[in-house]
Amino acid sequence: TLAAWMIRCGELIVPLINLLREQLLHYDIQQMDETTLQVLKEDGKKAQSKSYLWVQRGGPPGQQVTLFTYDASRGQWVADELLTDYQGYLQTDGYAGYDPVCTRNRLSHVGCFAHARRKFDEALKAQLNSNGIKAGKASKGLIYIQQLYRIEKQIQHLDTAARHQKRQQLAIPLLNEIRTWLDASLPQVPPISLTGKALSYLDNQWNKLVRYCEDGRLDIDNNTTERAIRPFVIGRNNWLFSDTVKGAKASANLYSLIETVKDHGLEPYRYLCHIFKELPNAQSLESIEILLPWNVDKENINR
Secondary structure, three states, X not given: OHXXXXXXXXXXXXXXXXXXXXXXXXXXXXXXXXXXEOEEEOOOOOOOOOEEEEEEEEOOOOOOEEEEEEEOOOOHHHHHHHOOOOOOEEEOOOOOOHHHHHHHHOOEEEOOHHHHHHHHHHHHHHHHHHHOOOOOHHHHHHXXXXXXXXXXXXXXXXXXXXXXXXXXXXXXXXXXXXXXHHHHHHHHOOOOOHHHHHHHHHHHOHHHHHHHHHOOOOOOOOHHHHHHHHHHHHHHHHHOOEEEHHHHHHHHHHHHHHHHHHHOOOOHHHHHHHHHHHHHHOOOHHHHHOOOOOOOOHHHHHO
């Protein structure tokens, strides 16, 4: 059946997935996110319950990796296991499950300004819908964050050292201004309002949010990883669920390889045809490494 064939394909590429994971963990910058998945036949869980795909993205320039990992839980112990032996920066959204992992493993936790921006945007839209007035602290917070993003657009073409320097010159003074405004605004807004929640998020996440200025290699947000999740989400809206845990794990492996090869300018179908032909004959570590997305002949694969 098609399902059995998909599982077989997912199992066949495990050696490549293992090498991709090693690559991911050896670099000191990583992003993480999660999305839901329904698995019908899962021990100890109802068919209607939620399981998860955890997504990690990292690796050195030219050898970047995107990995999907299935797990029945969203618990912090999953992140703990996925980050075993990892040291460096970890960029996530505001999900609290990452906090103890970063503390235990002494990771530098980086926040996501896109999530902060989203909360101010939601608050502003609610104000517009209620009275049509585009004013107040929701608008001010959104304008501030948009200014930070304009700086990022200006410096995106620079190398990492220059980007770090420009952030010190341009972003840090603006962040200091935002902090002063935030301290003054917090007591003035009811915390249960949407604007109050946006301000509280900005306050609670502050140390993580400003950390992107420490290193020119860091992003201001986690959007790259969110974009990598999107094809899976679109697919899930069509096929709705996985039948078995084996199928969920196979899907995770295949999505990992497809999203990684897309980052390297390879045509996914042709790349998969290539590795499904060559991988069964690979008898050594070197013969498997040749099949990694950054090692294959791109022109030949895409032809």
